[in-house]
Amino acid sequence: MQRLFGAAVPLLAALVAFACGAIMLVAVGADPVEGLRALVDQAVGSGPRIATTLVRATPLLLVGAGITIAFRASVVNIGGEGQIVAGALLSTIVAIQLPNLPGILLVPLVLIAGALGGAVWGAIPGALKAYASVNEILSTIMLNLVAVQFMNFLLRGWLIDPLEVERGTRIPQTARLSENATLPALIPGSRLHLGVLVAVLAAIGAYVLLWRTPLGFRLRAVGHSPEAAKAAGIPVKKSIVTALALSGSLSGLAGAILVFGSESVRMVTDGSAAGFTGSAGFNGIVAALFGGLHPLWTIPSSFLFGGLLTGATGLQRALQVPAALAVALNGIVVIFVVSSAKVRTRLDQLANARSEMKEVLKDA
């Protein structure tokens, strides 16, 4: 019974967090019931809306699954934003270079390019950590900044749509990318595209990798205790690079999917990372965390946050509440859920103590 309650603690924490969201709604003068209704309606109110939610959740899921891999190896990856950008850039370059390749080849190729771009951008902090003892939290943060400027540089220069130069409008965007690279729809006529499936498969893949392969075992061993892993003959440094590269590759894949899936036919920047990623690099961390840092649980968790993000636009439309509220709410959810882990252990301990006590009493 208590154990069941223990399992429900994170959900309770989320409920409390949403109660805070309701308080915020009241604070900005909106009706919380109406707000919740608008939020749910926008997120899952119709087929196309559910599709939007799933599409919105896709980058979160990929980043989140990557976070779980890094976390299991005891590496913190805050570089999701930069890795998404790196993956998007490389996949865009591939699509520009090979526009006439048939879709059956080009689609996998741009996805691989995305993963590769992200992997490289992840491997850099991995190598810096493994071989130069540079803390990965810092290097990933710094590399996010570098990636953004690099994106602006390329989209203003080498990759800019020639038409934009010709017209003098100079909007920092690529030309329309080859339609052959567009991710096919899963259900014809809907927005639900291949990327959603890829993300789910990637999360399952992350699970299989971590718990069903020797590599996964090594990564987890390093995460558990680097000293013990080293003693057991596991190449710790290489494992750290691998973990961050894998983590980055999933974020990079998200970048490719953002370019070739989500209704965009080109890559465009507003000068910031968030303008392209929608802060998926951070929100993915939230989703992974809410999923207990387990790749499979990250799947429903990402869909939940995808719904929250999509719902927030409905909230804004219905009640004119700024979308910033959803960002703040995300933060509160994180704070409550991380805090609840401890409560849960305490409850478990309490349950154990009680049963022990009962046994002692029985004996007496």
Add this chain to the structure above:
Amino acid sequence: MSKTRTPKLWRLLAAIFALALVAAACGGTDDDPATDTTEAMEDDAETTEAMEDDDAETTEAMEDDDGEAMAGGTISMAIVAPSAKDDLAFTQSMVDSIAALDGDIDLQITDGTFVVEEAAAAIRGYAEAGVEVIVAHGTQYGGSLAEIAPDFPETTFVWGTASDTQGLDNIFAYYPAADEGGYVLGTIAAAISESGNIGIVGPVEAGDAVAYIDGFANGAKDNGATDVSIVYTGSFGDVALAAETAQAHITNGADVLSGSAQMVVGAVGVAAQNGVPWFGTQANQASLAPDLVVASQVYHWEGVLQQVLDARAAGTLGGEVFEINLGNGGLVIEFNDGYPLDPAVKTAAEATIAAVADGSQSTGV
């Protein structure tokens, strides 16, 4: 020992935690500061009310008519825009323009959606709700529009800044010839500059910021400025960097400043502290520094929007590209009365406006 203490401690902490969060969450409704901002709050409340009414009305209207609304009744419009509706820049220019239109318009706004996916959801949402004219006020929304517009053939989508309609006949596109106003402001800047040294603060070198800045620099040089320094900080949002850029310009001898994008408020602040005149663009920035903003190039989309509404009334839902410029009244140089501009300079500027408008003066961009 610790065990007996724990439960109490727990309860206490939980209580503090909850209190602290509630306090943090409610911090904003603090009575004291609220009194001074009630005006703003009331405005917001009004829009909210209006919005609620709108929703009900539009749905009704949609049910019983198809042609009536076009024939001069209430038109429902929506704006989806990347920055805040009162940003004193890009988004505000569109909101103000719609407010300035004649006729009954139900306006709904989703602002601050620089993320394309969010904007796409909002655009689709408005289309589903039966809004007749949807303004997608961001270049980056183009990809989404190409997907959404064909699903709603009865809806008119207005997209900018962009210079093509993506081949769809229910999309209108619009863009500003920002170099024109830039050129005019540049000539004024050169006229009031004593040192001939002018500093410009730009974001990322792209889009209408480049057109404005290049036009401004050419105007200044053509009118005798010896040194026009252009700095792109690399960010649309970094206010501190914009402020330091302005400071660097002033230290290097600039005695007139201008700049484009949201982060320029930082630069305007530095200009104000140093008593250096400022030229604004996109929206009228006079309120930021009432006695130092010389003039602003303001985007007036009313003309374009009126043409869109007229076209729609006549049965054309899209397929045209509009440019706003000095000639068609879409770009307006708004002088700030708070700044004591030499009447001779103003007269010369007005002549330049006319020359640029009729094409006899090139902006060199």
Add this chain to the structure above:
Amino acid sequence: MLEYLEAIFSVAVLASGIRLATPYLLAGLGETVGQRSGVLNLGVDGVMQLSAFFAYWTVLVHENLWLGIGVSVLVGLVMGIIYAIVTVFFEAQQGISGIGIFLFGLGFSDLMFQKNVGTPRFVKSLPDVRIPVLSDLPVLGEALFSHSVVIYGAFLLVPAVAWLLRKTTFGMNVRAVGENPQAADSLGVSAQRTRFIAILIGNVLAGLAGGALVLQLGVFQPNLTQGLGFIAVALVYFGAWRPSGVMVGALLYGLVAASVLQLKALQLIPRSYSDIAAMAPAVLTIAALVILAGRVKAPAALTRPFARH
């Protein structure tokens, strides 16, 4: 080449670099105290945004700069209490709860700004105070001794924090807890209380950093910090957990940014490479970390929650 050096080594660049460095320095000093006790706080940026907004709003309404500074400290304190409860008593994963604080601060400050202010309006900014005699020194006087009070305060805090960490009992407790909380706890130093206070100090300084930033500019915008708080955290590693090191890091970051701006203003950097130049502070920081890393050791218990058994 000479003109590049002349441009960089000028009074204006030095002064500008110091102004840019101050928020990093304040936030970094606070983070140093927290990390020395073994607590990583990635929420600095969020705390700064919140304190910046509330300080701005206070000055907008009450037109009192000191009240604004006070409010920024108060916001830091409240956020510190929250973060301390979450990480010390709920033993939450530090990196991630920090992200939670960051998201909350980013979103809530934006929400409050849109609802209560909307259009940016200027408030009076912190005035420069020229220090008599010193500010008349040739060259350096102008660059170093003609700043706002908050900037002097930030740099005076460097020796103060160093003294706090090195010479006081509290400082010794902080360092002991950061290295081995179990051992410290068994010796009668409450690891929880020590960390709690260290976190409060850290967040108060982060709050002050937000206040300093916004009141230097005199205007607020959503996402005012643009990730400044994250860089401040990085600078703590850069500074090897020493206040003086953090100061060097903050100054390096600020001076590189100021130099790049000056080189651009003098048109010494081609415009088409402006984004590449904008990478300079981040790239140089990574480079410096590569050179420095390995020679210093992080507090052993950093990011490890402490649980008394």
